[in-house]
Amino acid sequence: MIKIGYKASAEQFDPRTLLEFGVLAENLGFRSCFVSDHFQPWRHTDGHAPFAFSWMAALGERTRAMQLGTSVVTPTFRYHPSVVAHAIATLAVLYPDRLLLGVGTGESLNEVPSTGITWPGFKEREGRLREAVQLMRRLWTEERVTHHGPYYKTENATLYDRPPSPVPIYLGAAGPKAAFMAGELGDGFICTSGKAPALYADTLVPNVQAGRKQSGREGGYDMMMEIKLSFDTDRQAALENTRPWAALSLSPEEKTGVEDPMEMERLADALPLERCASRWIVSTDADEVVERVRPYVDLGFRHLVFHAPGPDQGRFLRLFAEAVAPRLQAAF
Numbered sequence: 535m536i537k538i539g540y541k542a543s544a545e546q547f548d549p550r551t552l553l554e555f556g557v558l559a560e561n562l563g564f565r566s567c568f569v570s571d572h573f574q575p576w577r578h579t580d581g582h583a584p585f586a587f588s589w590m591a592a593l594g595e596r597t598r599a600m601q602l603g604t605s606v607v608t609p610t611f612r613y614h615p616s617v618v619a620h621a622i623a624t625l626a627v628l629y630p631d632r633l634l635l636g637v638g639t640g641e642s643l644n645e646v647p648s649t650g651i652t653w654p655g656f657k658e659r660e661g662r663l664r665e666a667v668q669l670m671r672r673l674w675t676e677e678r679v680t681h682h683g684p685y686y687k688t689e690n691a692t693l694y695d696r697p698p699s700p701v702p703i704y705l706g707a708a709g710p711k712a713a714f715m716a717g718e719l720g721d722g723f724i725c726t727s728g729k730a731p732a733l734y735a736d737t738l739v740p741n742v743q744a745g746r747k748q749s750g751r752e753g754g755y756d757m758m759m760e761i762k763l764s765f766d767t768d769r770q771a772a773l774e775n776t777r778p779w780a781a782l783s784l785s786p787e788e789k790t791g792v793e794d795p796m797e798m799e800r801l802a803d804a805l806p807l808e809r810c811a812s813r814w815i816v817s818t819d820a821d822e823v824v825e826r827v828r829p830y831v832d833l834g835f836r837h838l839v840f841h842a843p844g845p846d847q848g849r850f851l852r853l854f855a856e857a858v859a860p861r862l863q864a865a866f
Contacts, residue, residue, distance in 0.1 A: 539566030603634030717745025722756030728813035775844030
């Protein structure tokens with residue numbers, strides 16, 4: 535079986551509009567909703583960046599059973615891990631058994647402008663995330679936590695409102711070392727679609743599996759894929775809808791050191807439409823969508839969270855629920 539979720543694009547919509555899309559998604563049968571946590575969006579023009587924890591609280595009140603998660607939060611620079619643990623614990627008490635915490639090593643686009651830090655290399659970011667995950671789990675399960683680590687400290691810290699059981703932590707990863715850590719430390723793995731097939735089959739999934747083996751941890755493990763899908767009855771409209779997300783098609787080299795949304799927008803707007811759409815499944819055919827999704831399911835990704843690029847998310851959600859979701863459920 536697969537689980538179908540909705541990616542709420544906090545970089546693209548104001549919090550109220552985005553909230554209504556999340557409510558509609560549950561009403562149409564989506565079983566999870568993951569929201570990005572950006573301090574700054576990919577684009578300056580018409581950009582948005584609502585605070586993820588506040589927004590999740592609002593969505594929790596307006597929905598009944600949908601799982602709520604971040605994809606992803608960086609609990610290492612803008613937020614001390616104890617602050618993230620506190621926020622998520624409160625949400626988990628309000629909405630029992632519905633919270634997931636997706637975390638990652640971060641992007642300079644968000645962390646540098648908000649804190650003024652010098653962006654560190656991966657080794658430090660990995661070390662910070664590893665320590666943060668361990669500290670958050672302690673805060674959810676122990677009465678008083680004194681922690682003196684290489685990056686973080688607490689003194690007799692107590693979370694007075696804790697969920698009955700620790701919130702599952704999913705780790706996002708796009709490279710081999712982060713994927714290994716996702717398998718080693720995480721309750722789930724978050725990945726995004728649209729890159730070279732060999733990256734998933736030969737690098738990411740094997741490293742997640744190796745990390746799981748290294749950890750010796752038992753129990754279920756959720757493999758979650760954010761699938762970038764532009765689906766419409768009009769193919770040209772589906773293509774054009776990918777333009778606001780052109781920055782996703784910039785190479786790491788093109789984006790390195792770019793922390794200003796205005797500059798990111800300038801670089802993205804220079805790309806031709808074909809390249810803007812290169813990370814997306816662009817289709818008018820639900821059966822084609824199933825076949826484009828199949829390789830991810832075959833690799834073990836059974837939690838499929840769909841990210842649509844267009845401005846009319848209501849249209850996408852209804853079209854998807856009517857045409858695509860039933861075929862996906864039947865196929866898998």
